Amino acid sequence: MHKRPRPHKISFLQYLGAGLAALILLIAAIFIGYFIGFNQAEEDLAAERNQTQQLVEQIKQIAAIDESYVSAAKPKISRQEMEIRRLKKELQALLEQERLREPVKPQHEYAPKDKEAVPPPAATRPVRPAGAPAKLVIIIDDVSYPRDVKAIQSTGLPLVMSFLPPSSRHPDSAKLAQEQNRYMIHLPLEAMDYDAEEPLTLRIGDSEETIAKRIDTLKKLFPKARYVNNHTGSKFTADEPEMEKLIRVLEKGGIQFVDSRTTAQTKVPESSRLLGIRYIGRDVFLDHQDGVENVKKQIREAVEKAKRHGTAVAIGHPRPDTIQALIESKSLLNEVDLVGIEQI
Incomplete structure (x- = not known):
């Protein structure tokens, strides 16, 4: 005389299998999401680097324009600049002399x-x-x-x-x-x-x-x-x-x-x-x-x-x-x- 399967044991195995399948799907979803997010982050970073590079190039262009403008204007103010530089050097020299000043000897x-x-x-x-x-x-x-x-x-x-x-x-x-x-x-x-x-x-x-x-x-x-x-x-x-x-x-x-x-x-x-x-x-x-x-x-x-x-x-x-x-x-x-x- 054969014994009948116990319904509660079959039900437990089914639940266990379903749980494992759900866990696997969850892990797979996490990994997929991570890689998708990582790729998106990489794309965002690349976009930011590109934007930064563009800004640097713009700054260089502005600096070049400004430099050429200063060079063009320099002849008009060169004497003034030279005088200012001379006075600054003289002031620095005087300050240094004052710092190291020794009493005057005759x-x-x-x-x-x-x-x-x-x-x-x-x-x-x-x-x-x-x-x-x-x-x-x-x-x-x-x-x-x-x-x-x-x-x-x-x-x-x-x-x-x-x-x-x-x-x-x-x-x-x-x-x-x-x-x-x-x-x-x-x-x-x-x-x-x-x-x-x-x-x-x-x-x-x-x-x-x-x-x-x-x-x-x-x-x-x-x-x-x-x-x-x-x-x-x-x-x-x-x-x-x-x-x-x-x-x-x-x-x-x-x-x-x-x-x-x-x-x-x-x-x-x-x-x-x-x-x-x-x-x-x-x-x-x-x-x-x-x-x-x-x-x-x-x-x-x-x-x-x-x-x-x-x-x-x-x-x-x-x-x-x-x-x-x-x-x-x-x-x-x-x-x-x-x-x-x-x-x-």
């Missing part, structure tokens, strides 16, 4: 290539008459910036500031001078050998008209100036005809030339005598050697010369050593009268 006045050179000698002068007061003028050269003025004023001494004419390096020097009760002009004159010449330096061969125009400009910039001394000038001051022209122009403008004596070959005494003008020259450089004690030694020499001859002119620079030495030498300086040039 050798640039008389021997810029020889740091060991001693100053040219002073002029020979008679001994002071008995009973005459001893007067000393101390000129501080190369005054150009507010920090220079502040340093000089910190001494509390009646020093004479000699200002360089304004330039792109120190545009405010004339304005600073006009804030002072007394000052003079540190006039740039041609040197034998100097790489950092000031703009509008007067040079050998300049006509008297050129010199007159320059001095007239300086009189407007420095309206209270009654004295000038030379900045560098070892070549110019050694040429007698050139100095005659300059002194003649200065005299017409009511300005006296003070010889910084940056060369032993100076012809300023001869030119002054020829024109009937009293000669005034530098006796001592205060700071041609580094160190406070060296400067103090030069201050002592200046005081001794003032006592010996009745008057003396010393020249220094707004260097920290010089300023400190002057402050520490106040008792010594009390032995003479510190005065302006107009008082000697």
Whole structure:
């Protein structure tokens, strides 16, 4: 006798088979969808890359058009561009110089290539008459910036500031001078050998008209100036005809030339005598050697010369050593009268 199949077992197998078939179809659908989506994404990415490439090409075309336009317009503005570039380079150089700036040394006045050179000698002068007061003028050269003025004023001494004419390096020097009760002009004159010449330096061969125009400009910039001394000038001051022209122009403008004596070959005494003008020259450089004690030694020499001859002119620079030495030498300086040039 055969047994009949159990209906519930047949039904279970059928359900199981149907479930497996459905799972297979689901997995197949997922894979098909993935590949379809991947291909679509690839197509989208390709479209985006193509669009980007088109944009890049358009930018290149625009840049090429702009470049050709600039090239076409360049001749009209080339001088302006060159001037702007020059000023930018000069400004960068100045900023770098300020960053690395060392205190000014006076050798640039008389021997810029020889740091060991001693100053040219002073002029020979008679001994002071008995009973005459001893007067000393101390000129501080190369005054150009507010920090220079502040340093000089910190001494509390009646020093004479000699200002360089304004330039792109120190545009405010004339304005600073006009804030002072007394000052003079540190006039740039041609040197034998100097790489950092000031703009509008007067040079050998300049006509008297050129010199007159320059001095007239300086009189407007420095309206209270009654004295000038030379900045560098070892070549110019050694040429007698050139100095005659300059002194003649200065005299017409009511300005006296003070010889910084940056060369032993100076012809300023001869030119002054020829024109009937009293000669005034530098006796001592205060700071041609580094160190406070060296400067103090030069201050002592200046005081001794003032006592010996009745008057003396010393020249220094707004260097920290010089300023400190002057402050520490106040008792010594009390032995003479510190005065302006107009008082000697």
